[in-house]
Amino acid sequence: MGSWESHLYEQPSEKLEEFIQNHLRPFEDCQKDIDQSVDTICEVLQEPCPSLTVTGVAKGGSYGRRTVLRGNSDGTLVVFFGDLEQFQDQEKRQYELLGKIWAQMKHCESTLKLAAKMELQNTNRSSRVMVQLSTKQQSITFNVLPAFNALGLSEKSSLWSYRELKRSLDMVRARPGEFSVCFTELQEKFFSNYPSKLKDLILLVKHWFQKCQEKLINSSLLPPYALELLTIYAWEQGCGAEDFDMAEGVRTVLRLIEKQEQLCVYWTVNYNFGDETVRNILLSQLQAPRPVILDPTDPTNNVSTGNTCWLQLKHEAQNWLRSLRQNESPGPSWNVLPAPLYITPGHLLDKFVKDFLQPNQTFQDQIKKALKIICSFLEKNCFRHSTTKIQVIQGGSTAKGTALKTGSDANLVVFANSLQSYTSPKNERCNIIKEIHEQLEACQQEKDFEVKFEISKWKPPWVLSFTLKSKVLNESVDFDVLPAFNALGELKSGCTPSPRTYTELIHLYKPDVFLEGEFSACFTKLQRNFVRSLPPKLKDLIRLLKHWYKGCENKLKQKGSLPPKYALELLTIYAWEKGSGAQDFDMAEGFRTVLELVIQYQHLCVFWTVNYNFDDEILRNFLLTQIQRTRPVILDPADPTGDVGGGDRWCWHLLAKEATEWLSSLCFKDKSGCPIQPWNVPKKRVQTPGSCGAGMYSMVNEMHLLRSHRFLD
Structure with a gap:
């Protein structure tokens, strides 16, 4: 094991933050001098000049993302030209504009008063302009690039930008990601939203990666940006807290690298699946060979593609993981999926x-x-x-x-x-x-x-x-x-509660006094037994829907209150009972069926008669009142006062909108790419009621009963 490996791999887990502070973070005074110098250079580039029509300068690379390592690091200065009217203009006029940038920088070089030492570099016959800023203990080399301003005056991307991006790439046959520099401002904004401790974790991962690359001489180099994004993904999916255990974060990133054959990472903060053109770009990218790590600002840019160093990185990741073990334990990490459910x-x-x-x-x-x-x-x-x-x-x-x-x-x-x-x-x-x-x-x-x-x-x-x-x-x-x-007393397993149990509750029930299902804890045993007896695969389908719901909850929690998880759990059981009923079934068909029911929430009326039914007059009248309420109606099979559908109490429309978008996901495509169809499930429960071994009405009797109370419409 080499000296750098000993230096890093022998760091105790509890000393990682100290290691970052002492060895990886740039010194504040050096960073301040470079910041002042960069601001001055940006001002020079934007000064009125007959040969330059600059509308702005964006700071990118490690410098713009604020993930600069102590010592030597990189950055970009992206110069937006007002006379570039489309993406392909940037490619056509690259050499011309670089020449103008070089001339402007040389003209002002002798008069610039900078806190850091500046060195201009013009390589490959004006194909690159580089600016190196150095202090005593820090050096950053900036690649200066001309670009089309894809955002215009807006701070956000637009659908037009991404549609035009796709059209331009096709027109000039440019490689995917060719114009990602046009979205540098979005990249800078994306990283600015994350806490400083996460950027410390990024520094630690980058330092390790930088040292690994020194050994990977014969492999194509992976851009550090890929590992930065992977670290953010690990934190977002597994932690999300401003303060966290640094060793847990490192282990999580390393374990994702171990799972590189499954790795597929993307964001929908600047683009999403709503637009057909962007959706097609995304689905094409997400079906590419793993690993896939998409630039959150440019859906055409897979920053991990075409690199041969992943297997070697996996080996190095395993080495570091071994050094981070706690006694004989592998040590805790965050639970992060290498690929999302959607794809x-x-x-x-x-x-x-x-x-x-x-x-x-x-x-x-x-x-x-x-x-x-x-x-x-x-x-x-x-x-x-x-x-x-x-x-x-x-x-x-x-x-x-x-x-x-x-x-x-x-x-x-x-x-x-x-x-x-x-x-x-x-x-x-x-x-x-x-x-x-x-x-x-x-x-x-x-x-x-x-x-x-x-x-x-x-x-x-x-x-x-x-x-x-x-x-x-x-x-x-x-x-x-x-x-x-x-409330149930010593109810024996498999027995139905006495109607009196529920009639007492119904007499107490007043919607303006008690919350719906306020006493559901009294019926916990019935709720538990109702689900516990179901087939294992149906419980796995429930897990899948709960995982989907959890993602929706994280995404939509600021927009309104979603219906309870229990409602989705019951809807899943209902979908299986009415659409399949088999011990073994197609998971994708079941998943799609539940989402289709969510989309049609305004028509849902679901209930069971396994613990209560229409025999008792008080119960019958109460149930008929319940099932005529505003849709959706989903009655707790253990507690008839608990309508977890809730009518318009919760924001079903948000969940339905999300479910609609999900219908285009890869979950609902078979091996040949054909759509997977849902089960045929009625939205209203008027067939044979109940399951799970309870006494049943005949279909004819129940339908006759409901018609007599004007329930069917």
């Missing part, structure tokens, strides 16, 4: 779920053991000196078997015999939460766990939560502790 072909969706969405089985087993210890401890120790007794049951995605690898949630529902009704006093619930909080802390101290057990810092009385984390993987489950009235 995963339909026939690979099963593999996508298995590789990226299913939780680690060892961790799941550890969670089960930990929960068994916790529940047993609580039931034994809570209220030991009183007549109050509790029973703890598990709910949420972990209990149902639909947990994702990251971001899973679950509930511990505490049934206390002191809660005698749905509306038991809130102060009683408060006392239960306080007691459980004390006993959780005692359990944390007294018991040994294979996972990390962290109790929320938020104090009771209203909220109590805790997290179970893997000690070696970046997987965790968040638990909410919910006290509830045991």
Whole structure:
């Protein structure tokens, strides 16, 4: 192992930030001198001159992105000319304009007063103009480039810009990315939005990459920009916090490099799939051989293409990963997919779920053991000196078997015999939460766990939560502790609740007093059992839809409140029941069917009769009122007061718009590129109701009943 490898690879994980500060960040005074000099040069280039019609100068490269390494680094100064009217003009007049730039710089060279030393370089018969700025401890070489101003006076890109870009590339048969310099201002803005610590992580990755390249003499050089983008992608998808563990960030980037054969990275901040021309460009790029890393400002520019150094980088990445191990553990990293769902072909969706969405089985087993210890401890120790007794049951995605690898949630529902009704006093619930909080802390101290057990810092009385984390993987489950009235009593497995259970709830139910589904925790066991008994592949389809929903949530959270995940989970079950019903089915067909139902949300009316039905008069009248509400209607199969469709309560239109855009994704193309069709599923549930072993109406009887109440339209 060479000296640089020893120097970097022997750095302890906890010392990486110190290493960046001491060896990689430019000195502030050097950076300040170079900044002042660059500003002066930009002013000179924009001075009125008969031979130059400059409309602006953009700062690019590592300098413009603020990812300059200490010592020697690079930058670009992009000079926009007003008389360049289209992309191809830039290519036609390149030598002429470089000559004018050179003449202007030489004319002013002797009169410029700069804080840094300047050296002009004109190479290859005026095909390149270089400006090197140096201080005692820093040197940056700028490539000066003439360009067409694709943005005009706007700070944002336009569809016209990208349509024109494609037309110009085709016209002059230029290589993809040829005109990416025209979007330098967008690149600078893209990087300016990220926190300083992320740029420190970029410096660390670039330093490693720079040293690797010194060994890769016979390989085509990968632009450092590719690794900068990969680092941003890793942080965005896996962390997103301004403060983070530097070693975790490094491990994440290195593990993505290990998965180079799957790597496909892109952004939709400046362009997206909405326009047909841009969509075709994107889909063409995203189906290219891996790795693919698209410039977020130019969809034609795959910055990782045509390089042969990826395999060697993979080897070096594995070397560094070995040095970053914690004892015998590989050390935690962020969970980041090497490629997004959108560009995963339909026939690979099963593999996508298995590789990226299913939780680690060892961790799941550890969670089960930990929960068994916790529940047993609580039931034994809570209220030991009183007549109050509790029973703890598990709910949420972990209990149902639909947990994702990251971001899973679950509930511990505490049934206390002191809660005698749905509306038991809130102060009683408060006392239960306080007691459980004390006993959780005692359990944390007294018991040994294979996972990390962290109790929320938020104090009771209203909220109590805790997290179970893997000690070696970046997987965790968040638990909410919910006290509830045991409305079901000692209901035996497979049995249907008494109608009285629901009629009592219906008598209490007043939409202006209680929130819909406010007492759903009382029916956690029914919710859990409803999903738990479903086929494994259907649970994988639910995972896929939850992953899709999570992406929508991140994208749309500033625009409005989306319907709850549970609504999408139930809609997925409904789609399978009515469209397939098979243990084994085509994952892409199921995925598309659910999205089609989301798009048609204004017509949805979905319910089950596995736990309640139309036999009891009070229930029947209530249900008929519920299913005539504003669409969408999706009733909780465990709680008829819980309409998780919610009518116009949530922003279904945002989710529907996203689903519409997704129909053009590669998920819904087969191996030959033909569209995958959805199952034939009715939007209103008027066929044979229910499943999961409950008693059923005949189709004829139910349709007759609904017609008699003017439900069918």
